[in-house]
Amino acid sequence: MCNISQQSRRSTLALLLxxxxxxxxxxFASAAAAKITLPPPGPRDTCPVCGMFVARYPDxxxxxxxxxxxxxxxxxxxxFFKFLHDPGKYARGRSRAQITGxxxxxxxxxxxxxxxxxLYAVGSDVLGPMGHEFVPLxxxxxxxxxxxDHKGKRLVSFAEVTPELPFALDEGRFE
Numbered sequence: 001m002c003n004i005s006q007q008s009r010r011s012t013l014a015l016l017l018x019x020x021x022x023x024x025x026x027x028f029a030s031a032a033a034a035k036i037t038l039p040p041p042g043p044r045d046t047c048p049v050c051g052m053f054v055a056r057y058p059d060x061x062x063x064x065x066x067x068x069x070x071x072x073x074x075x076x077x078x079x080f081f082k083f084l085h086d087p088g089k090y091a092r093g094r095s096r097a098q099i100t101g102x103x104x105x106x107x108x109x110x111x112x113x114x115x116x117x118x119l120y121a122v123g124s125d126v127l128g129p130m131g132h133e134f135v136p137l138x139x140x141x142x143x144x145x146x147x148x149d150h151k152g153k154r155l156v157s158f159a160e161v162t163p164e165l166p167f168a169l170d171e172g173r174f175e
Contacts, residue, residue, distance in 0.1 A: 033117035041073035049079035065101035077134035085163040104136040119143040123153025123174035132169040
């Protein structure tokens with residue numbers, strides 16, 4: 001017969017229930033980010049933030065589509081967020097109000113998912129084309145696995161990406 005005290009059982013049960021609730025913590029969606037279809041980049045499309053040829057980095061592509069059907073592509077979510085926080089700086093006459101679709105490439109499936117629904121790992125051992133990067137993850141379970149397997153420092157939602165954070169990543173800072 002197993003000799004586990006009542007207190008030990010309660011502690012173990014509380015720990016298990018607490019771990020199960022982690023993906024549902026405030027600020028994090030409990031469902032998977034929806035897959036979306038946006039125009040793919042052509043071979044000559046360049047990132048409006050850094051100038052790199054986007055199609056060379058298919059695992060990292062992020063896209064913004066505007067109400068007139070025009071799409072801009074990025075070599076990674078970091079430049080996507082830089083653009084998003086100040087579109088007029090990178091594309092004269094553009095504003096957030098004109099955006100009709102935003103997608104990022106999910107790390108595990110390399111499929112375009114809604115950028116607003118993805119979770120982003122920061123400070124991991126996975127680097128993008130321009131160094132430290134936001135690693136998009138479609139589900140809380142994927143985010144949990146990624147953080148454990150790749151030593152992520154922080155997990156953020158779309159709404160938690162401040163205008164300063166993409167520039168901090170350039171400097172190797174994750175706060």
